[in-house]
Amino acid sequence: MLPYKPFAKNTRLKWLKLSRTNITTLTPDHFYGLSSLKTLSLSRTPLQSISAHSFVPLKALRYLDMDSCNLTRIPQAVTTNCHLSRLNLANNMFHRSGSMPAEVMAMLSGLSQLRIDGNPLTEFPASFLLISRENTRLLRHLLHSTMTLPVWLREPCTPYYWAMHLTNRTTNLKGFVHQYNAEKMRKSGLGYCKEQYEWMMEQIEVYRELEKNSEDVKFNLAF
Known part of the structure; x- marks a missing residue:
């Protein structure tokens, strides 16, 4: 454990x-004084308890590496860093859609990179749909990662969710899912995917304001 x-x-x-330590617990006291820290790597650390305010002292943090930390969901603590631009959560234990809660993803929608590859995800997280369609870099990372995870095959609507969400987006992004069109969806007996997509969009609408407020805070801090 880390001392006081x-x-x-x-x-x-x-x-x-x-990285590669046996630290299991994180609290704000552990990072007190690190106001200039830009990069923190905790990869391959068997974290069990992360205080919601653990990273508050890290005012300048840009990159947080939590690869292979046995996490079952995105820690609430990562939402306290307004300047965070890159977050690595690869090779953890994200199984369900609840592993990526909407209230957390809404606060991370301004990231330029979010790595989730290597997770055994079997359910499509509706929180992905919170990501602004203008944030093509983050959407690209999430789309590419999703294509490599079990959810791409285990939940057959997943490709169609992405195709519908990227409608009217840049050709660069649409090109990856262009074959998953409405006609193929109907022929595959997956017409219900459209209804589920619309239902998910309605469910996450309540988090839109949280996402907007997060972006406003980052904009104000930039100036």
Whole structure:
């Protein structure tokens, strides 16, 4: 475990690697003083308890690496870093759609990179639909990752959800799912996918304001 405020005097530190340690618990005290830290790696750390405010002291954090940390869902703690642009959550234990809760994804919609490859995801997270269609870079990362996960085959509507969501988007993105059109959906007996997509869009609408507020905060901090 980490001692009490171990980095209190490291106010100028930019990069910290705690990978492959046996740390199981994270609290705000552990990162106290790291106000200039831009990169934090916790990969291959068997995390069991993460306080919702653990990363609050990391005011300048840009990249957080939590690859292979045995996580079953995205920690609420990652939403406290307004400047976070890259988040690595690959090779964890995300099985269900609830592993990527909408209230968390709404706060992460401004990321430029979110890695989730290597997770045994078998359900399509409706929270993916919160990502702004203008954020093509993040959409590309999520689309490519989804195509490699069990959900792409286990939940047959998944390709069609993406195809519908990327309607009227750039050819660059649509090209990956162009074959999953309405005609093929009907011929495959998957016409209900459209209804489910519309239902999911309605369900996540309540989180749109949270997403907007998150973007406003980041914009204000930038100036």
